[in-house]
Amino acid sequence: SSVKSYSVFRVLNATEMENSASVTYSDEERTALWKTVKLYVKDRLPQISSLLPDSGYDESRKNPCWWTNRTFYDKFSTNYYASHLRQVYHFHEDGNRLDKFLRSFLLQTEAPTLLCLPYFLIIGLPKCGTTDLFRRIVSHPQVIRPAIKGGHWWSRKRHENNGATFLDYLFLFNEAASTVRREIPAENQKVTGEGSTSTLFDMGNDSISTVELVYSVLPRSKLIVILRDPTSRLLSEYLYFVCPYSHSTNCSADDFHRRAKRAVDAFRSCLSTTSVAQCLHGSGSNCCNTGLRVKLGLYHELLRPWIKLYPLGRQLLVIRMEDYSSNMRTKLKETFNFLDLDPIDGETLSRIVAIPRRNSASRKEEVRFSSMLPKTRDMLNAFYRPYNERLANLLQDDGYLWMTD
Numbered sequence: 001s002s003v004k005s006y007s008v009f010r011v012l013n014a015t016e017m018e019n020s021a022s023v024t025y026s027d028e029e030r031t032a033l034w035k036t037v038k039l040y041v042k043d044r045l046p047q048i049s050s051l052l053p054d055s056g057y058d059e060s061r062k063n064p065c066w067w068t069n070r071t072f073y074d075k076f077s078t079n080y081y082a083s084h085l086r087q088v089y090h091f092h093e094d095g096n097r098l099d100k101f102l103r104s105f106l107l108q109t110e111a112p113t114l115l116c117l118p119y120f121l122i123i124g125l126p127k128c129g130t131t132d133l134f135r136r137i138v139s140h141p142q143v144i145r146p147a148i149k150g151g152h153w154w155s156r157k158r159h160e161n162n163g164a165t166f167l168d169y170l171f172l173f174n175e176a177a178s179t180v181r182r183e184i185p186a187e188n189q190k191v192t193g194e195g196s197t198s199t200l201f202d203m204g205n206d207s208i209s210t211v212e213l214v215y216s217v218l219p220r221s222k223l224i225v226i227l228r229d230p231t232s233r234l235l236s237e238y239l240y241f242v243c244p245y246s247h248s249t250n251c252s253a254d255d256f257h258r259r260a261k262r263a264v265d266a267f268r269s270c271l272s273t274t275s276v277a278q279c280l281h282g283s284g285s286n287c288c289n290t291g292l293r294v295k296l297g298l299y300h301e302l303l304r305p306w307i308k309l310y311p312l313g314r315q316l317l318v319i320r321m322e323d324y325s326s327n328m329r330t331k332l333k334e335t336f337n338f339l340d341l342d343p344i345d346g347e348t349l350s351r352i353v354a355i356p357r358r359n360s361a362s363r364k365e366e367v368r369f370s371s372m373l374p375k376t377r378d379m380l381n382a383f384y385r386p387y388n389e390r391l392a393n394l395l396q397d398d399g400y401l402w403m404t405d
Helices: 014-019 027-044 073-078 080-091 096-106 130-137 166-182 210-217 230-245 253-271 276-280 299-309 321-326 328-338 346-353 374-395
Strands: 065-068 113-116 120-124 191-194 222-227 316-320
Touching: 027 210, 027 299, 080 166, 113 166, 120 130, 130 222, 130 328, 166 191, 210 299, 222 299, 222 321, 222 328, 230 253, 230 374, 253 276, 253 374, 276 299, 299 316, 299 374, 316 321, 316 328, 321 328, 328 346
Parallel strands: 120 191, 120 222, 222 316
Antiparallel strands: 065 113
């Protein structure tokens, strides 16, 4: 079989992708694609393939891990995340995590070394509660927290000039690997994960898409997506990401309306000449760089390629943020069950539920004003409505229509 670019977006033409009756690939189709992208990774991405095991992951462990005769403690000085974490760590609630990450380089200094990748990934979306959900998942006694919530390696950091290598990414889970190494296989199987919110929507800029790359390396991992009313999500993104970098007088409901209208008009203009898939990820994706990412609210379109490879319910869990916020206890139990984690007692679950919420109006700009103009809401609701209807049909849940939230 020859190596080729078998991209969900670049090889399947837009008409086939948008009209396909199949929600997910069959097991045979997924296996065929996995073999193809594995060949691609081996041929074109040696920094990844040279570190992965030829014989697969250690089957005695729940988390994807493997042994290597190489040692890596001498890579400390060149690690991408080690050099960047000090600059950004004020965004994280536990400053000791940085010191623990740096010390993790000394945890395995003799061969063989155990390397691990995430058992689960929260892949999206920004301003939908991913940070809060992640903090509660890693509070489960069976879950080992990584160095940081999200390394954004699959979709972004590996593409940067002098960006993060695959080994740099692996070291985010070195503390977890050291813990797993000390375990007796088949007893108290611990796992680790990460929460890079760009993974769902940023398909990268090379011949293999993000979804295919993740699947080629982690075909058995579990993915979680948390979504909220896309109209409200867009306002929250504006308040959190745009306002802090704008002059204070510019951060207003009127300014949000102008930006939202410009973004909606740009996306609709793109749709008049090409497909939704191309406007999201392909040749038309540069049409809509207007400062507000309205396309991140097209949840149905963003989920489709992932669902083809990671079957809903079995390997991909979708959570509605409004349900998570109103009934956190139930949603956490469902999430832990989806991850096949050990049951926990009521006291432990209550402690996890009681953790203070994270990233809720955490920047002062986000409380300056909290509602949009009625005309803005009407415009955005009308724009998102057909995509919400497709999403509700896909997930068989009318809650994703967001008619009453």
